[in-house]
Amino acid sequence: MSQTAFHPPLRTLMGPGPSDVPSRILEALSRPTIGHLDPAFVELMDEIKALLQYAFQTESQLTMPISAPGSAGMEACFVNLVEPGDKVIVCQNGVFGGRMKENVERCGGEAVMVMDDWGKPVDPQKVEDALKAHPDAKILAFVHAETSTGALSDAKTLAELARRHDCLTIVDAVTSLGGCELRVDDWGIDAVYSGTQKCLSCVPGISPVSFSERAQHVIANRTHKVQSWFLDMNLIMAYWGGSAKRAYHHTAPVNAMYALHEALLMLKEEGLENAWARHRENHHILRTGLEAMGLEFIVPEDARLPQLNAVSIPAGADDAAVRSRLLADHHLEIGAGLGDLAGKVWRIGLMGYASRIENITLCLGALDAVLSDMGAAINSGAALPAAEKLLAHHEA
Numbered sequence: 402m403s404q405t406a407f408h409p410p411l412r413t414l415m416g417p418g419p420s421d422v423p424s425r426i427l428e429a430l431s432r433p434t435i436g437h438l439d440p441a442f443v444e445l446m447d448e449i450k451a452l453l454q455y456a457f458q459t460e461s462q463l464t465m466p467i468s469a470p471g472s473a474g475m476e477a478c479f480v481n482l483v484e485p486g487d488k489v490i491v492c493q494n495g496v497f498g499g500r501m502k503e504n505v506e507r508c509g510g511e512a513v514m515v516m517d518d519w520g521k522p523v524d525p526q527k528v529e530d531a532l533k534a535h536p537d538a539k540i541l542a543f544v545h546a547e548t549s550t551g552a553l554s555d556a557k558t559l560a561e562l563a564r565r566h567d568c569l570t571i572v573d574a575v576t577s578l579g580g581c582e583l584r585v586d587d588w589g590i591d592a593v594y595s596g597t598q599k600c601l602s603c604v605p606g607i608s609p610v611s612f613s614e615r616a617q618h619v620i621a622n623r624t625h626k627v628q629s630w631f632l633d634m635n636l637i638m639a640y641w642g643g644s645a646k647r648a649y650h651h652t653a654p655v656n657a658m659y660a661l662h663e664a665l666l667m668l669k670e671e672g673l674e675n676a677w678a679r680h681r682e683n684h685h686i687l688r689t690g691l692e693a694m695g696l697e698f699i700v701p702e703d704a705r706l707p708q709l710n711a712v713s714i715p716a717g718a719d720d721a722a723v724r725s726r727l728l729a730d731h732h733l734e735i736g737a738g739l740g741d742l743a744g745k746v747w748r749i750g751l752m753g754y755a756s757r758i759e760n761i762t763l764c765l766g767a768l769d770a771v772l773s774d775m776g777a778a779i780n781s782g783a784a785l786p787a788a789e790k791l792l793a794h795h796e797a
């Protein structure tokens with residue numbers, strides 16, 4: 402066992418999260434800890450809420466960070482809105498939709514599954530059929546950006562369908578927030594959760610959530626107590642709510658909140674739409690290089706996430722060996738396949754601060770070197786020139 406201080410190796414994080422955290426955020430994290438009810442901290446909480454409203458594009462007052470990772474935000478949405486016996490239509494096109502089903506069932510609800518192939522977006526036609534077949538459904542739940550496959554679903558259309566059929570919506574925006582268009586109020590989303598370590602490029606461990614007025618009404622009028630004490634929004638509101646008098650609920654991770662505040666400031670400074678455009682442009686450059694190398698995307702072009710690029714592993718490449726050489730020789734982390742796609746794909750993230758030109762050229766160069774050396778079936782030497790052609794254009 403090591404008896405000395407831990408100094409992590411320096412990595413470039415281009416997996417499915419966490420993504421590269423800029424030094425400006427790490428520096429915020431290291432500022433002195435103050436009390437979680439200190440008036441200065443209460444002011445910071447109000448600022449974080451306002452910045453989150455901007456990031457989610459919502460005016461909802463019930464918008465705040467849960468003091469736990471994205472999975473807790475997911476659970477917060479389900480335990481507050483689902484009561485025993487409730488019917489929930491759950492769309493699954495990857496790993497995270499499966500977790501939604503688990504959540505519904507653990508709340509005593511009934512999950513009606515709408516299944517799509519891994520790598521495909523959620524099919525609105527199937528969702529409409531399910532809504533018609535189950536007029537008693539209370540909620541429609543789906544993943545906006547499926548990080549396990551790199552597929553983007555049409556959240557606007559899906560939320561509209563739900564509203565037309567008098568259903569609430571629960572949307573997983575863990576990977577979409579800050580990385581691609583998301584408009585919670587305009588699209589009429591009722592409950593949404595995200596994470597700090599993907600396109601916000603903050604440290605892991607916090608989950609921003611937001612609930613619409615309709616959702617708040619449902620939560621306030623439940624017949625059963627929320628099964629989770631920690632995630633009961635009725636109680637959390639006493640701490641994070643708008644009133645001047647804040648009551649102790651739990652000790653907020655004070656320093657992590659400094660970091661989140663800094664990350665949200667950076668997003669605001671860049672501008673939400675500029676951040677979405679940057680993710681799109683960098684995806685285009687990376688994709689051009691990967692395709693020149695001969696790697697194939699598993700998601701159809703019109704449904705690809707700019708922030709998560711899933712490509713098939715080429716013949717002659719040993720999945721684990723490639724990833725460990727990227728890490729050892731190039732200090733570069735890319736993601737392995739998850740669930741059904743384990744061993745079949747790599748997931749290359751361009752999330753938040755990691756969505757930069759330097760990272761793209763590092764990744765293309767390193768992948769080319771390792772795969773060529775291994776004798777994998779790729780077009781050696783083709784990736785960087787193809788990407789650089791776009792860069793010259795980009796800078797002109």
Ligand SMILES: *Cc1c(COP(=O)(O)O)cnc(C)c1O
Nearest residue numbers: 470471472497546548575576596
């Ligand atoms: C990462 C992720 C989660 C889980 O977030 P954690 O912070 O790991 O708990 C949930 N949904 C999606 C789509 C994700 O990408």
